Amino acid sequence: MSKLVVIGDGMVGRRFLEAVVQRDPSWDVTVLAEEPRPAYDRVRLSAFFDGVGAEELSLASDLPGVDVRLGEPATSVDREARVVRSERGEYAYDKLVFATGSYAFVPPVAGADLDGVFVYRTIEDLEAIRARAAGRRHGVVIGGGLLGLEAANALNLLGLETRIVEFAPWLMARQLDEAGGGVLKQHIEKLGITVDCGTGATAIEAVDGRLRMATNRDDLVLDTDLIVFAAGVRPRDQLARECGIAVGERGGITTDLACRTSDPDVYAIGEVAAMEGVCYGLVAPGYAMAEVVADRLAGGEATFPGADMSTKLKLLGVDVAQFGAFDGPLATTYLDPAGGTYAKLVLSDDAATLLGGMLVGNAEPYPLLRASVGGKVPGALADLLSSGEVEGTLPDAAQVCSCNAVTKGRIMGAIAEGCCDVAELKACTKAGTSCGSCVPMLKQLLAEGGVEVSKAVCEHFTQSRAELFDIVKVTGITTFSELIARHGTGAGCDLCKPAVASILASLGGGHILEGEQAALQDTNDHFLANLQRNGTYSVVPRIPGGEITPDRLIVIGEVAKEFDLYTKITGGQRIDMFGARVEDLPKIWRRLVDAGFESGHAYGKALRTVKSCVGTDWCRYGVQDSVKMAIDLELRYRGLRSPHKLKSAVSGCARECAEARSKDFGVIATEHGWNLYVGGNGGFTPRHADLLLSDVDSETLVRTIDRFLMFYISTADRLQRTSKWVEGLEGGLDYLREVVVDDRLGICAELDALMEQHVANYADEWKGVIDDPEKLQRFVSFVNAPEAPDPSIEFETVRGQKFPAGTTARSHAQPVLLGTPERK
Amino acid sequence: MQTICAFDRLIPGRGVAALLGDGTQVAVFRLLDDSLFAVSNRDPFMHANVISRGLVGDRGGEPVVVSPLLKQAFSLASGACLDDASAALEVYAVEVIDGEVRVGARAEVEAVA
Numbered sequence A: 001m002s003k004l005v006v007i008g009d010g011m012v013g014r015r016f017l018e019a020v021v022q023r024d025p026s027w028d029v030t031v032l033a034e035e036p037r038p039a040y041d042r043v044r045l046s047a048f049f050d051g052v053g054a055e056e057l058s059l060a061s062d063l064p065g066v067d068v069r070l071g072e073p074a075t076s077v078d079r080e081a082r083v084v085r086s087e088r089g090e091y092a093y094d095k096l097v098f099a100t101g102s103y104a105f106v107p108p109v110a111g112a113d114l115d116g117v118f119v120y121r122t123i124e125d126l127e128a129i130r131a132r133a134a135g136r137r138h139g140v141v142i143g144g145g146l147l148g149l150e151a152a153n154a155l156n157l158l159g160l161e162t163r164i165v166e167f168a169p170w171l172m173a174r175q176l177d178e179a180g181g182g183v184l185k186q187h188i189e190k191l192g193i194t195v196d197c198g199t200g201a202t203a204i205e206a207v208d209g210r211l212r213m214a215t216n217r218d219d220l221v222l223d224t225d226l227i228v229f230a231a232g233v234r235p236r237d238q239l240a241r242e243c244g245i246a247v248g249e250r251g252g253i254t255t256d257l258a259c260r261t262s263d264p265d266v267y268a269i270g271e272v273a274a275m276e277g278v279c280y281g282l283v284a285p286g287y288a289m290a291e292v293v294a295d296r297l298a299g300g301e302a303t304f305p306g307a308d309m310s311t312k313l314k315l316l317g318v319d320v321a322q323f324g325a326f327d328g329p330l331a332t333t334y335l336d337p338a339g340g341t342y343a344k345l346v347l348s349d350d351a352a353t354l355l356g357g358m359l360v361g362n363a364e365p366y367p368l369l370r371a372s373v374g375g376k377v378p379g380a381l382a383d384l385l386s387s388g389e390v391e392g393t394l395p396d397a398a399q400v401c402s403c404n405a406v407t408k409g410r411i412m413g414a415i416a417e418g419c420c421d422v423a424e425l426k427a428c429t430k431a432g433t434s435c436g437s438c439v440p441m442l443k444q445l446l447a448e449g450g451v452e453v454s455k456a457v458c459e460h461f462t463q464s465r466a467e468l469f470d471i472v473k474v475t476g477i478t479t480f481s482e483l484i485a486r487h488g489t490g491a492g493c494d495l496c497k498p499a500v501a502s503i504l505a506s507l508g509g510g511h512i513l514e515g516e517q518a519a520l521q522d523t524n525d526h527f528l529a530n531l532q533r534n535g536t537y538s539v540v541p542r543i544p545g546g547e548i549t550p551d552r553l554i555v556i557g558e559v560a561k562e563f564d565l566y567t568k569i570t571g572g573q574r575i576d577m578f579g580a581r582v583e584d585l586p587k588i589w590r591r592l593v594d595a596g597f598e599s600g601h602a603y604g605k606a607l608r609t610v611k612s613c614v615g616t617d618w619c620r621y622g623v624q625d626s627v628k629m630a631i632d633l634e635l636r637y638r639g640l641r642s643p644h645k646l647k648s649a650v651s652g653c654a655r656e657c658a659e660a661r662s663k664d665f666g667v668i669a670t671e672h673g674w675n676l677y678v679g680g681n682g683g684f685t686p687r688h689a690d691l692l693l694s695d696v697d698s699e700t701l702v703r704t705i706d707r708f709l710m711f712y713i714s715t716a717d718r719l720q721r722t723s724k725w726v727e728g729l730e731g732g733l734d735y736l737r738e739v740v741v742d743d744r745l746g747i748c749a750e751l752d753a754l755m756e757q758h759v760a761n762y763a764d765e766w767k768g769v770i771d772d773p774e775k776l777q778r779f780v781s782f783v784n785a786p787e788a789p790d791p792s793i794e795f796e797t798v799r800g801q802k803f804p805a806g807t808t809a810r811s812h813a814q815p816v817l818l819g820t821p822e823r824k
Numbered sequence B: 001m002q003t004i005c006a007f008d009r010l011i012p013g014r015g016v017a018a019l020l021g022d023g024t025q026v027a028v029f030r031l032l033d034d035s036l037f038a039v040s041n042r043d044p045f046m047h048a049n050v051i052s053r054g055l056v057g058d059r060g061g062e063p064v065v066v067s068p069l070l071k072q073a074f075s076l077a078s079g080a081c082l083d084d085a086s087a088a089l090e091v092y093a094v095e096v097i098d099g100e101v102r103v104g105a106r107a108e109v110e111a112v113a
């Protein structure tokens, strides 16, 4: 087996490993990694201060056959012997890849090594900054470029009074011209951050536990609590230098377009590579290099396709974007100092071709403009510059997603092959999966590709489910017939009726079989049980949190025995009884209700289960009482009707035995409280839930879940699980957090009230039936022979239990994969 | 024709099943405008007697019932399956006399008429 050694497990190194394993898993791969944890998303590093944990940023992936040696930096390379050494061992290679990235550059300023002076590159850096900031008031960031602004934003978030010191005459001087930098400065200052351009730090000294920083302006001496250097990065080419590999004049390992260094068996990728003399400080070109080398190792001929250095960022609501050329033969600009927007387009001398440009304050046209670079200017220039409104279509060759190098042609192809929403496009083209700035463009292309994005519920209502929800809420309409008469057409169908039934129920419509509502319920809801293939039903009593006493277990056993039901433990930590005849349902439930059971809503688009692990009660690792929390949550949300079913789980520690991250809302205990994850899914398209909040107390947890659920119920489409809903939210998770935590839309009081109303009005649906003779009448096989069972239903016995007749025959009709053990 | 129940017993917009003398099962639906339809209760795809438990509504104006099992729509008037031309439900005659619902095979009604 050929041996491959990779130095560095950063963003690019990790992408490279994935690409190698995918293309040619036969390599024997060793990775030497300096950092104590596997690769993480450095691009989103600042999210760490938003409560996104290290684990959430992790890019760790399952890499069979790859030995990742964390916390073990390479210390030397012996090209003669073809080995890489560390303090712990020696690793032979046939091919070697440098993916060592960059280090943060700290200018030679006296005192730059004092306590309280930081750089902004790793999770450890951020942890140290956070620890230092605790209880202090003031911070200085040295550097007003992309990185410096991010760092300043972070200090601001940590509650420090923040000041930026930038050597260049204006902010983001590499991306913006003077006018653009000026508008940006206005925005930044409005956020309470002070900006000093045209000056730099000259010396730092420690004074009474604080820091004093001198600058080359005599009148500017700053007393502060901490200083962050964000003055640029330098490639980590030291090791390569030492072993005689060629490096560029301004640093970086020199490579050709195939990422080969001066030694043909050694490659360099990512920020450490100086490809034809240029170091790229962005992740997208690094990813492209990773793909190139993976292809080369598999015998291919790939070369670096060129890099798009466009950038877009949003800091505390300020949009800044730069794309293509920074300057050129012809430029038109638009400046609105009052509105805080600036736009500049760079054109060819005949004004026919867009070469590049920049936008400050409003970056809406960015995706289209960026994709149009090298082609015709889309739409009318004047409109574009002043209103940001754009129209027009792109050529197929235009790159729509620069992070993942996806062209418009590729996307249109995927649409033609049947991708019909953004989530599907992401899954099949990877477009939109990194920085996300191309997502609006994807939506536009879906429309251009003729994908009906109609959200109409069905042929009877042109409105979306969310619109119907609002109509019902605002008008107070309580019946389907009134709603369809006033806002729809025809008699309704199996799509709109259950959707409206669910809306009425979410808004507190009383028992779901009351009056006209009865006619709207899907058949499972109509019989408060799940219909099976042979016309019988299954019965699932609620077992909150999966906790059940022996006595109740016995009741379930007795009921199953008496009514001759097949029993099975479900995947939802409760027990399902199958094969119940419709006329037996009320008798079964009479027994269950008397023993204290309630409906488990296995039949409804409603809360199903809140699974739990044993947590602190029994488990030696548990840090919070997960069982109690699961029970509390299940009891709070039981009976809550929603656009699709809702599932939850609570784990007592990060080992996550309850699988909370596969749930619509999942809770994981931490030392300090709870982490809340939302938008998880098992099922057809599994998705891990995203971290919405961390380390919160129980009250904050429950309040946030209340709002999350009610916001979902108010705005999701019919049969849209939370995972798709979260993915489809424009602005994504950050937006969701702004709505349910920061109350940006001012609707939290209303969401809270809706949930209070639900909790106050909850009543067990089955109890409501067995106490009501009129409703009981419906539970018969035949209206003219209420006692008669359906004679066509027959059973057979398999593995000691009852099954629908034909089960054995059906199982023989399909290939039998597993034999049962031979009987002695 | 056989009497199955009082008209008032039927919930507008829902169905019931009736067992006829010869053992056939018929699904009877009362729509919101009080019109009545009767079709065979047996789902031709899954062979279970459950059509009476399906939701009713219209497709392009045609009154339909949707099988609760795999959700195919059937015309209440003709029995034709709108999603699979190879399947259909039997259609039965249904009438209300003195507040009682009566059901019978189509042939019976034609003979009477």
Ligand code: SRM
Pocket (backbone or CB within 6 Å): A530, A531, A532, A538, A539, A540, A568, A569, A570, A571, A572, A573, A574, A575, A576, A602, A608, A609, A645, A647, A662, A680, A681, A682, A683, A684, A685, A721
């Ligand atoms: C009984 C059970 C299987 C079992 O024996 O373990 C089950 C049975 C059914 N599941 Fe399930 N699911 C069961 C756990 C799950 C789980 C696991 C879990 O909840 O932890 C999943 C994946 C998690 C998830 O939902 O994200 C699951 C994903 C599905 C899906 C796919 C949902 C999706 O978003 O892709 C469907 C189809 C649907 O809902 O549209 C489904 C639908 C069904 C239906 C309702 C299909 C139907 O309409 O007949 C089954 C009816 C059960 C019945 O008649 O009682 N079942 N199903 C489990 C009941 C759990 C409970 O106590 O309530």
Ligand SMILES: Cc1cc2nc3c(=O)[nH]c(=O)nc-3n(C[C@H](O)[C@H](O)[C@H](O)COP(=O)(O)OP(=O)(O)OC[C@H]3O[C@@H](n4cnc5c(N)ncnc54)[C@H](O)[C@@H]3O)c2cc1C
Pocket (backbone or CB within 6 Å): A007, A008, A009, A010, A011, A012, A013, A014, A032, A033, A034, A035, A042, A043, A044, A045, A046, A072, A073, A074, A075, A099, A100, A101, A102, A120, A121, A122, A147, A150, A236, A239, A269, A270, A271, A272, A280, A281, A282, A283, A284, A286
């Ligand atoms: C705060 C911040 C924000 C950013 N925002 C963006 C953005 O919005 N868009 C964008 O495109 N880019 C952004 N970047 C840049 C982006 O993170 C880098 O381009 C990317 O991480 C480069 O990947 P890499 O693998 O080359 O280097 P890195 O991710 O730095 O990984 C290199 C790894 O190699 C390890 N290493 C070094 N020497 C050795 C050794 N001798 N032995 C073992 N291991 C070693 C290092 O410890 C490190 O883990 C940002 C960077 C930061 C810090």
Ligand code: SF4
Pocket (backbone or CB within 6 Å): A613, A614, A615, A616, A619, A620, A621, A622, A623, A626, A651, A652, A653, A654, A655, A656, A657, A658
């Ligand atoms: S998640 Fe943690 S507390 Fe819960 S059972 Fe597993 S290890 Fe124990």
Ligand code: FES
Pocket (backbone or CB within 6 Å): A400, A401, A402, A403, A404, A431, A432, A433, A434, A435, A436, A437, A438, A439
């Ligand atoms: S451009 Fe960044 S994800 Fe598409």
